[in-house]
Amino acid sequence: MEKKKINFSEEERAVLLDLLSRHRSVVENKRTDAASASRKRDSGKKIEDEFNSHHNVTPRKWTQLKKCGGTPPSSEMTDELQRVRDIASHIAVRLPNPCDSDRSWYDAGGSQSSNQLCTPVAALLSQTQDTPLRVRCYGSFVFFSLPMF
Structure with missing residues (x-):
């Protein structure tokens, strides 16, 4: 039987968000060629090492850090969500399309x-x-x- 996984604390989430913002250009790269994949692996290893070097965090592997999904959405914009929005602001852009009504x-x-x-x-x-x-x-x-x- 598999051991129960320990949830991420607020401090661990803050550390991870800070590390992801520093490595944003590599982590969010959509390319799948060998060079990009190699850079992503190297960047993931750096993020894992930097995360585990902080005090008061549970040591985790990069595969675990990638799965840090969060909690159910709250009704207000927290500081943490504000930082996530700043890191990935280009993802939330919605372009109008007059030819696609989506069931209207x-x-x-x-x-x-x-x-x-x-x-x-x-x-x-x-x-x-x-x-x-x-x-x-x-x-x-x-x-x-x-x-x-």
Whole structure:
């Protein structure tokens, strides 16, 4: 039977966040070539050694440090989360896409239930219909239907 793993303390999380911010360019590199993988292994070994050299931390391997996931999200932005956001701020950028509605309903005649128009084809098709045409978009798929009265 496997031994119970010891949870990360707040101090250990702070130390790990500090180390990750220093090695951010290597750890977050998305490349998978041999040179990048070698740099990631070396950086992981450095982070492990630096982490274990701090007092009041439980010695851990790099594989354990990578799995430090955290606790359930709190309702407010803590100092720790603020530091994480500063380290990985480029990840949270959301780009608007007017052609992808993600399951929003739109009236093809021009009125819409959201801020974006789903597709101009729906407006053209609605001109040939006596009743308003409804459009449902799932990612890149577009479905046309008549509303239920």
